[in-house]
Amino acid sequence: MSDIYSVQLSDGPGLPVVVSHALGLDHKMWLNWIDSQKGQRPILAYDHRGQGLSALGVQPLDLELLVKDAATLVNDWKRGPVVFVGLSQGGMVAQGLAIRHPSLVRGLVLAHTTAIYAPAAQTAWNDRIATVEQRGIAAVVDLISQRYLSEDFRANSPQVTDALRAQILANDAKAYVANCQAVASVNWLDDLKLIRCPTLVLAGALDMGATPAMAEAIHHEITGSRLEIFEHASHLSPLEQPEKFQRAVSNFLDTL
Known part of the structure; x- marks a missing residue:
């Protein structure tokens, strides 16, 4: 897959894991978590189309294509079925992979994500897309960083916040718009009942974009899924609450 950048960053005897990142970021958002897992399990990280080191390629972009990319990666890696860990946009890809290609998925972690947006959120997406098209990524970087990280965390961790902003600003506007769409x-949502693999759903109590209610809706539809809500996190718990995220995911992996 010449368009899609992927890299194996860990190996070990445990179940193979693929990690899928949030909108506007790339595989590097997982590096701290991967460091905590090194030597325990094989982990493959990759960048979605038009983000990080992956080319945008085919347009228009939709989730079905992103799911197809993920399926191709898993097949090409030849380590499946995998535990697929997706956050935000990555969680949407994860849901689609388990629905469309269940034989490739041994387990799911759906972090800070949703299965569907309400009409009001659709309007907000349209507004964000229009702003980026007219004024570029810089016009929305404040909005994104405020949604991704809680106010207290931004105030107390300026270096992490600055690094996040720099990563967002590095996005190509055209590719970012395509991924927003x-x-x-x-x-x-209506297909979540088809997911039969063990599933962990994670949410942040302070998350305005992928709310605890959205996580509850996913949890309700996936039989046997587990739900955990981080009280002091917004959208990026691997950054805001790394120890809690590591513990939750490791405990889940240990049950598989």
């Missing part, structure tokens, strides 16, 4: 159209 894919994310805004997510609609897996």
Whole structure:
């Protein structure tokens, strides 16, 4: 897959894991978590189309194509079925992978994500897309960083916040818009009942974009899933609450 950048960053005897990142970021958002897992399990990280080191390629972009990319990666890696860990946009890809390609998925972690957006959120996505098209990524970097990280964390961790802002600003505006359009159209809710693999759903109590109620809706539809809500996290718990995120995911992996 010449368009998609991927890299194996860990190996070990445990179940193979693929990690899928949030909108506007790339595989590097997982590096701290991967460091905590090194030597325990094989981990493959990759960048979605038009983000990080992956080319945008085919347009228009939709979640079905992103799911197809993920399926191809898993097949090409030849380590499946895998535990697929997705956050935000990555969680939407994870849902689609388990629905469309269940034989490739041994378990799911759906972090800070949703299966569908309400009409009001659709309007907000349209506004964000229009702003980026007209004024570029810089016009929305404050909005994104405020949604991704809680106010207290931003105040207490300026270096992490600055690094996040720099990563967002590095996005190509055209590619970011294409990914926004894919994310805004997510609609897996009615198909979640098809997911039969063990599933952990994670949410942040302070998350305005992927709210605890959205996580509850996913949890309700996936039989046997587990739900955990981080009280002091917004959208990026691997950054805000790394120890809690590591513990929750490791405990889940240990049950598989």
